Amino acid sequence: MANEEKEKIKGGEVKVHSVLTVVSSTPVNPGKTCPLSAIDRAMGHHSLHVIFYFRSGSVGFDRIRPVLNEVLTLYPNVIGRLVKEDDGSWIVRCTDAGLRVHRATVGTSVDEWLRFASADDERDLMVKQEFPHDPQYWSPFRMQVTEFEGGGTAISLSCPHMLADPISLTLFIKSWTEACHNDVIVHPPFLHPQAINIPLTFTTPFPTSTSPSFYASKSRASNSNPKLKFVSTTFSFSNSIIKQSLSKICSTVPDLTPFDLLTALFWMRIAELKSKTDDNLKQSISICMDMRKHLHAPLPYGYFGNALHFSQLTMNSDKMGSGDLGQVAELVNRHVTGLKEEEFWSAVDWLNSRKDDQGKFLPPFKMYGPELTFVNMESMIAPIRTRVNEFEPLMYRAEFVKDQKPAHVSYHIENTEGEGLILVMPSPEEGLARRVTVTLPEEEMGKLLQDKVILSLDPTMLLSGRS
Template sequence: MASENENENENENEENNSIVAVHSVLTVVSSIPVNPSDKTCPLTVVDRAMGQHSLHVIFYFRSGSLDFDGIRPAINEVLSMYPNVTGRLAKDDDSNWVIKCTDAGMRVHRAKVETSVDEWLRSASADDERYLSVYQELPDDPKYWSPFRMKVTDFEGGGTAISLSCPHMLADPISMTLLIKSWTEAYHHDVVVHPPFLHPHALNIPHTFTTPLPNTTSPSYYLSKSKTSYPNPKVKMASATFDFSNLAIKQFLVKNCSVLPDATPFDLLTALFWTSIAKLKAQTDDLKQSISICMDMRKRLRAALPYGYFGNALHFSQLTVNGNKISNKGDIGQVAELVHRHVVGLKDEEFWSAVDWLNSRKDDQGKFLPPFRMYGPELTFVNMESMIAPIGLNMNEAQPLMYGVEFMKDQKPVHVSYHVENVEGEGLILVMPSPEEELARRVTVTLPEEEIEKLLKDEVILSLDPILLLSGRIQI
């Protein structure tokens, strides 16, 4: 149930470059109409907080070209479970965004690229990779605008990239990933392991909490974010992805974190990149150093949310340490311990204090104030360890959610990229699971352009023998 649209209200020319060419645009709708037809889905205060950003995920498949016409009926079926995805944005009486579940459909762009998947991953830049997603600004009147947009790109010689894009206020990385994963499960007539949980009231503060919550730091940190001003013009940023093997991470953990047996790859890699980037900036030891850590709180809440909770369940916190711990005099293992203790030390009260502060951020008329940038201004690390989830009902075996996306059985993606738009400040680092699984990780680093080239030569990072992806270092 998809229709061709020859005259979409979209500028196709802006999506094409010399490598990627869009050849058609479709509208995919659900197989079962929304009932009732006037249903609306409200956004939570955590959703609204992400209003300055957009989110994009790209799944790369190497083996053969996917037959989109063959897998399309399954997305019609899955979209029946996601009425908010096929709806349209509107304002309520208080000028807050809501989703009107109009069943207007999701836009799908079809494209071709004149290179192979492997060559693309070796040599494309972050700017090139943008053309595999549909980047569109939220229009002044979004009545007919598809907030969720997919792009299916066929590579030369076989292979496909499937991307999904949306305003960040509508979904976080887990929500985006599970939508695509549910599509593959429906295609294979399997059980949808993590069906959408469309209950935004689950993020209402429990009655057992008394606000304001004492001894929490989130309100003051979020307040400081809301007052941050950014330089104009913007600093040009560049990105690269480092692929670290399971063996390399295992040996590096043994070398640096032997006294901290519970240390995670995120703890170690955050310490590694934080210290390496600090060296580039030549900051003095007497200054305190801070980073922002973004993490999912679904399973960290005392009353845990299901993985399928659809929307945003992200929490931002600040870790500040003395400069001498991060400089050349610092020890990676010691910094990893500080990161570990900070992450495990975040409790229910901290998460709910952030929600409470966002809920209180209103003007004199009781209307919510405009959102501010959540990523930055400090160097921001995104902890994606929560993407590793039990396989089906087997609680003893786990797999990264993004690498459980299989349109062809036993052929998982060769890579999955996540991108956040409108990020300014010192930079953004995403620490993600790898298709190798176990302790292997992929780290996507976005820094000011002059810093990224220096980081690519860092001796400590290179000692782990990472494979470099999507750095644009080789001309296509």
């Protein structure tokens, strides 16, 4: 039966049948622009995609489309167009040009798709487009609405990464669902990129900061091996198994998080795979995390743009080879909780200083890699508005139909390179449950999917294309 269903998925071609333009219900004020921050510009090499899967066939784009017109009035940057300034920086010219929406169908169910489709298949659910030479008439944000056989809908939103980070795209969709129910928009957009400016209370440069040297090393990194084929798989870990695993190693560090545990687990297992072909004395990873709530003057969740910071964590191969998961998890925990605000502002300062002799900003470089990069999406778990001591994953509160949360939410970051990319994110099960999307060279992924240590945690595989 599994092989038959897998064949069905392979034959389930996604067919785009129309493209339409959705505009805001209220015209944009003439002359309105949104500049980009230093961090936004730094992400210029990448594109970002989010896909929400809904099992309910009653989502109905024709039903929810009129509300999208209303929501777009809050997001003039989403329907704007990119323009380059004389100094090489980008701005968004807010116009009434609208959001391009692609409509498609696929001949399989949502559950069959999640179980048997591959990450390559999933890319057919989102709009991929090359950055044009002249983007002033180009729609940088694109949506695709795909209807599944037997009910169910996938809604994707795509854009250049320099215009938004994962939280920004997530909250756009969530705001749309809230407006569909005439609810208060809990995290309205905060369109003020100048908030990513170094506070006057800080003195730059920060002499003890390691961020400039780390970012500089990224800017000098060359392509690792462009011929390598990368594949992706999402591992779903239950609340009970994460709780049980944390209880075994929390005796010395009681506040370990699922991110600490899963980063340590995948780092160690991938390092074990690489150790047979790599004689490096040290193992390094890059950790990407959202900084909205880690600043002395926190940014609102609705800050629309990039509030990401990359940092490096290194461990001697002897410790890595010891097999002590608790020790490595503790190291990750100390690194994440010990990240100082000065590191973030130091990175912003360095990015702002990257100019040529004519004062123009230098081209961006690849931020994800060359090290194995872990993306910490714990910040997606936010306080519930009416119960501040309880928390919810933002993406799984996006309900077009009341009490029918998404079956899954995928994130794709394009044009990455290096040793691989791992996203640790919340699960629809909530609690301590997590979903981990792993992108590795195909040969390494084949071995990882058979790793006994990872399989001992009984994960469910999604979007791996394997039965």
